[in-house]
Amino acid sequence: xxxxxxxxxLLQQVTVQxxxxxxxxxxxxxxxxxxSHIIRALPLDNKYTRLxxxxxxxxxxxxxxKISHLFQECSLGDKKPSDFFAEIQLLGQGHxxxxxxxxxxxxxxxNELAVQLNEAITAANAQxxxxxxxxxxxxxxxxxxx
Numbered sequence: 001x002x003x004x005x006x007x008x009x010l011l012q013q014v015t016v017q018x019x020x021x022x023x024x025x026x027x028x029x030x031x032x033x034x035x036s037h038i039i040r041a042l043p044l045d046n047k048y049t050r051l052x053x054x055x056x057x058x059x060x061x062x063x064x065x066k067i068s069h070l071f072q073e074c075s076l077g078d079k080k081p082s083d084f085f086a087e088i089q090l091l092g093q094g095h096x097x098x099x100x101x102x103x104x105x106x107x108x109x110x111n112e113l114a115v116q117l118n119e120a121i122t123a124a125n126a127q128x129x130x131x132x133x134x135x136x137x138x139x140x141x142x143x144x145x146x
Contacts, residue, residue, distance in 0.1 A: 034058055035051065035055055038051060066091045066092070067091070067092065067095060067096070069091055070088060070091040070092055070096070071104070074091070075108060076110065080134050080138075081109065081113065081134050081137050082130045082131075082134050084105065084108070085102075085130050088101050088105050089101055092104075098126060102121065102124060102129065103121070109133065113133050113136050113140070116132065116133075120132060
């Protein structure tokens, strides 16, 4: 395992030349260990950009993880319906059609909200359904529905 000081020296090779001396403070020793081979092999141009891309690739959720989370773990919780829909859109972005995302969102809403949205859902009018759900949510949040 790399010691933090070793990691910082490696990163300084990348960042000092580009005036990004604050960048190493954001990296944990685990991340440094995982990307140390990348840091050592970086080309002379675009070092920061390539390092950033590799860190993002390594630590971002995969498409499979996003879709799995979308179907298994998403819930409204204490979010507004519009925030919940934005979360669902982000997880399904580019992989699932918006009409399908709207149906997934609708399915996860409490019945008290969902029954009021049938017309907008049938018409596949996401904006209308989301706006109405937010209004209903604000109106009902003091009751036992939440």
